[in-house]
Amino acid sequence: MAKATLENHAPEVVGSKQWSVGRLARIVTMVFVAALFVFPIIGFVAMAFRNQEDVAAGAGGFLGLGGMSFDNAAFSWSQIIGFGPNGGGLFLRWIGNSLIVSVGGALIAVAAAIPAGYALARLRFRFRRTILFITLLTMVMPNTVLVIPLFLEVSAAGAVGQLWPVIVIMGFFPFGVYLAYIHFMTTMPPELVEAARIDGLSEIAIFFQVATPISRQAIALVAFFSFVANWTNFFLPLALLTSNSQNKTVSIGIQELIGASPLFNPTVAAGLDVKLYMPQLALATFLSMLPLLAVFLGAQRFLMSGQTVGAVKG
Amino acid sequence: MTTDTLEAQRAASRPAAAAPTPGRRRRRARITEARGGWTLLAPYLLLLLVAGIIPILYALATSLQRSPTPLQPQAGFGGFDSFVTVFNDFRFFDSFFNIFKVMIVWLPIMLIGIVGLALLVHASRGRFGGIMRFIYYVPGALAGIANFVLWVYLLNPAQSPIGFLLQNGGFSTIKGVVSLDNLPFILAGMLFFQGIGTWIVIVNGGLNGIPEEIFEASSLDGANAWQVAWHVKLPMIRPWIGYAALMNLAYGFQLFLEPYLLDQVAGGSLPDQYTPTQLGFAFAFSNYNFPAAAAMSIILLVITLSIGLLIVFRSGLFGEEEK
């Protein structure tokens, strides 16, 4: 590597506008990798707008882009929405449930994380470090290791199959606390708190009147990350909600669609009056991603402006 | 804020408590502050208790129970029996070995990918770099089931855009592609695709945190872009690389969704309990051995907890924020 780079030794300066072998190699590499990342996604979205006959015949040209039409998507939608007993409609039910748990979980996460982050960042009390430590630890641990213990707990409470335990569990979002902690650490000088105290404000009042108004960024980030994590969560709903067909979320619902596809399970599919081939599965997946896209666009301003995001995981 | 100052404060406040006015006022202020702190923390602590501590303790208690069997339907205290059951299960070590196989393929690709792309993005200023960073982030948005369906589309030779490659490799059906031998590579691909974007953003954030002067100084010294990346940037983001390695390692131990669903797609030709999490799931819901399932969770918890402790204590990324 060192040898090859000796040639462009002199001219290459950071930010230079000159073209050189190194610069060309860098750009070619990056564009190539970008293509690897983007083409499958384009092909997949195109799949949602194709029809099974073309897909089976291999028609549609490059990535199937030629075979796209809204009529195909409309047909696929009629199949997706027709899935379920008594005329179907399960898919919308799943989307609704996902919205309930994701929004509910995000609200709780925000309501708990913002005051907690503030307290950890700007107030002094015993065991503060211990709590911060536990928060960090739970934050870096993958959350699925707790799912079976959570199932045992929820089943001991007799609430398996109901949405509210899922919402509460999703409301526990240590990463949000850490984000809020970083936010107050970086944006709120301790002197501000001191000054408010001298003005005679109570600790709680300081939080609501001084800290909350400057925490829009933190609220948006916690809500965004929490919503995304909740929406894509698979194992928790799988363990807690599968027993109630009316309370499934879309992540485990799509699994059910896969299970009913003639591509993978012909015996089951033979008895279904809706046919779920790849275009239908792709459309269902695409539709299930739209809420994520919406919150992403909504939170983009906050995501881009804050270096806080770079602080830790995603 | 260091412990020493805290200790000093505490030491100072002790004799002060005996003295009448100024010390007492400060003390009262501190009590109010602590009370405020706990009040603001209360909702979070409640959730921590309900969704973190209690389940762990309950799992611990459950793991010490004896599972009811057809012969002995009454549950009771079983000591470490359930742990013995788990260790002696013929799938136990296999499932960890499987994780190891996936890791061996995935982690190097992942780390090289993260570091390489983050450095490339960092070397590309302006709009181009921004666009590339965004594009690299896009697959990360397709987390979980969506990423899975996307891969089903990619892996099915009949309709995949890379179908010709698979056909040339001798695979004509998705069942052929999704075989036990290929599983580590497929899982590595899936995890890479959905994980890389976020990490590029994170490591890029780390790079952005390095003062500009350092790079300027090195380029004035005659270093080219490669040398700056290799000799200056890389050492400076070492903590991030360590952090990424450990986080992804911990993530690997909880693999569930992908092998679980791949088995469904492959017509049941994969082992049902490929990963430790799947094994725990099977203990709970196929064998109805909840103590063994709890024991499995405790084992995984200890492993990921250890990794977590390593991250918090050794990565050097936490604790710098406190000023």
Next chain:
Amino acid sequence: MKTTAPHWLGSRRARARTLAVAGIVIASFAVTACSSGGSSSSGNAQTDSGGDITIWVDPPRVPAAQAFIDAHPEIKVNLTQIDGTVGGKTLQQQFAQFNQAGNGWPDALFFPSNDDIAWASGPQINYTADLTSSMADTIKGYDPAVIAPCAVDGKIVCLRNDAAPDVFWYNKTFFDTNGYTVPTTWEEYATLAGKIATEHPGMVSGFTGDAYAPDRYLWASGCPTNDRLSATEVHINLDDPACQRAKDLLTTLSTGKALSPLGIFDADAATVGQNFVMGPGAVWWGDYLFNQTWKIPAGTMTAVEPLKWEGETTPSTGDEGGGLWGMSNHITGKELENTITFMKFVATDPAWQVDLTTGLPGYGPVQDAWIAKQKAGNYFADNDTTFAAFKSATGYVVDKHAYMLYNTGGIWTETVTPALVAGDSVDSAWSTFGTELLNQAKTFGYTVVDTGK
């Protein structure tokens, strides 16, 4: 990498103190939790909804429930469509959750996999009601061989939706053109398969890649893979002569290049299926597989009675599925009464069993009406022989084969299928299959013995 701890964690002494406190808290919690934490007991309080019933069906059985709703408008039915994946785990998981919660069970359901009956009737889940006396009239209508999968420890715990014995299928057009004689023994079948494969390369005389393959060959041979002795004891012995002859058969077929390693449900099977000249297969292959899925032209395929093993007098065959209906033992009163009405309907009523279902009805009295209806389709080369074979095959299914907590078909597709696809010998695949079978049986708590009763 730095080795120091984050400084906000304080001095080592402070950390040690924190850890000690945490340790004490955990220990004390664990002790109290031990005394209170207990495992589930499903309890046997039976409830009555007052008449409304909850029915769970997999997608192919939705029309059955719909037909019931149409026929019985007076009964309010809460219908749920469940995941129908054969060998799926979700249903079992749901029942574990219901038993923990003490409620939520459906009143009646169709089991997506026949193996499900093992846990549903087992002592831990203990869901299925004993139908022996409450539905005695209905049970009388079944051939004992057909209802056998539902007979658990002397009780009838489910009703068979359809009978699915294997018959011997062959391509009559191919046989007539080339002058082959239809075999009557398994041994003749193996020899002829090799001959056909040599004379007509590419022609296929059997499928081994799906979860029903062990039923097709091992069950048909009487090989003890699922010989249930009691709730905790099972007889498994792959060295048994009955297993060895099945293994020899498979070896001959495999070395003779007469087998397809695909499963019948694989997408590619439709192509290979056009070259299927003969082999054992379930009665439902005729309509579902040959006609609807593989689109083999009418007048081609025909079934005859299952094959005999050399030296035996009666044919012997296995079963490929043939779904089961189960009913809850947690209900009573009007709810129970209506559920029994439902069970009787789906098992016996022509509105479902003759008009709608594609499988040969398990319930004897409606079989002829179903056959008459199917015969009208005139699909098979020799319809009379085919349907006579369907009917008689039900009596030739080898007994001593129960559905177990472990999934023999699943173990087959995980061990034998990939090995044969990769071109390995039957011999090596057989030993991994055997090991896995024993391991799985043991994890479910069975005591494995190698001699039967």
